[in-house]
Amino acid sequence: MFRKSKNETCYVNSKTEQASAEIGNALEYYISHIDLLWSELIFLCIGSDRITGDCLGPLIGNQLNRTPKRPYTVYGTLDYPVHALNLQEIMKDIQYAHPHGLIIAIDASLGSSSHQGCVCVGKGAILPGAGVSKNLPAVGHIFITGIVNQTGVSPHLLLSSTRLSDVMQMADLISQGILQTCYIKDLTHKAMTSVPEVYFCTN
8 A cells, every 4th residue: 555755657557458568668767767876676565465455566576586587686475575564674674785776666555446457657755554544664766556446434444355356467467567678678688797787877
């Protein structure tokens, strides 16, 4: 669950045939326009495996972790989820182990009926747990979120009643979009080199 801290977002309808390609293109755009010196990609997949609507992040983390010779690091899977209870500690670990990491935060969200089923990609941090009144720090340089259900008076109930099938399909599309980006393909080719390349992207 999240609300974004910067009003710069690309919305992709997950029901269209070209959804994964559009997600990948949007991610490439925001990576190329980030004003940050970075040498590695970090995917921070936030959510709980105990709540159907909130398991989008861990599902994507699992899929990204299956890629052989992956040129990125994943935090947050079904076995080791990143959630409200350990997010701050995980962020400390990331900052220590990956001081030049570009963090892409991935989370589920609730939204308007017109945006339900959309995947949002944007530049800036997100506030995990804000949709269910949790006070957690903003995380990420870029975000990818999936609107899994509509907003309502009982967000916990809405997340718990979200169809697993819809969440899994969205997780598949987002994972495919991520793996299709030129950055992932380029880093995969360089994964065997011993000296990491430093990227500096500006607007």
